[in-house]
Amino acid sequence: xxxxxxxxxxxxxxxxxxxxxxxxxxxxxxxxxxxxxxxxxxxxxxxxxxxxxxxxxxxxxxxxxxxxxxxxxxxxxxxxxxxxxxxxxxxxxxxxxxxxxxxxxxxxxxxxxxxxxxxxxxxxxxxxxxxxxxxxxxxxxxxxxxxxxxxxxxxxxxxx
Numbered sequence: 001x002x003x004x005x006x007x008x009x010x011x012x013x014x015x016x017x018x019x020x021x022x023x024x025x026x027x028x029x030x031x032x033x034x035x036x037x038x039x040x041x042x043x044x045x046x047x048x049x050x051x052x053x054x055x056x057x058x059x060x061x062x063x064x065x066x067x068x069x070x071x072x073x074x075x076x077x078x079x080x081x082x083x084x085x086x087x088x089x090x091x092x093x094x095x096x097x098x099x100x101x102x103x104x105x106x107x108x109x110x111x112x113x114x115x116x117x118x119x120x121x122x123x124x125x126x127x128x129x130x131x132x133x134x135x136x137x138x139x140x141x142x143x144x145x146x147x148x149x150x151x152x153x154x155x156x157x158x159x160x
Contacts, residue, residue, distance in 0.1 A: 065133050066105065071152040073100045074127060077109055078142050078150040085117055105131045123150070126158055
């Protein structure tokens, strides 16, 4: 007759404590790899500053319709005004067409206001945009960055 006996498994404690200390230190070091950081002093204009998604705003629509490359095309056309701004020329009635050759979006910058330019280095403007979503009117602000080039800092759907 056969008899079956259960085996007793014994858990042996670590005889070498340095192995346990190494394992704890390795786990702690790898836990540091999961940290998240935030850049300070960045000029990241790709990320919209609209933080709530529950209440749609005109800025949400502008950021979904116009890509960062479209904003660069608008800013490049505003850079063409640098010489006129330095002379203090009147910008009333000025129209600047813009085109993003990559996306095919286009429009016309108009109603450029340089009233606050001397104090802030910023211009306000309106632009049309012919995108896949249709033709819309946007109001925006462009400010000079550290390289003295314009960058679109704010853009929202405007009332026609």
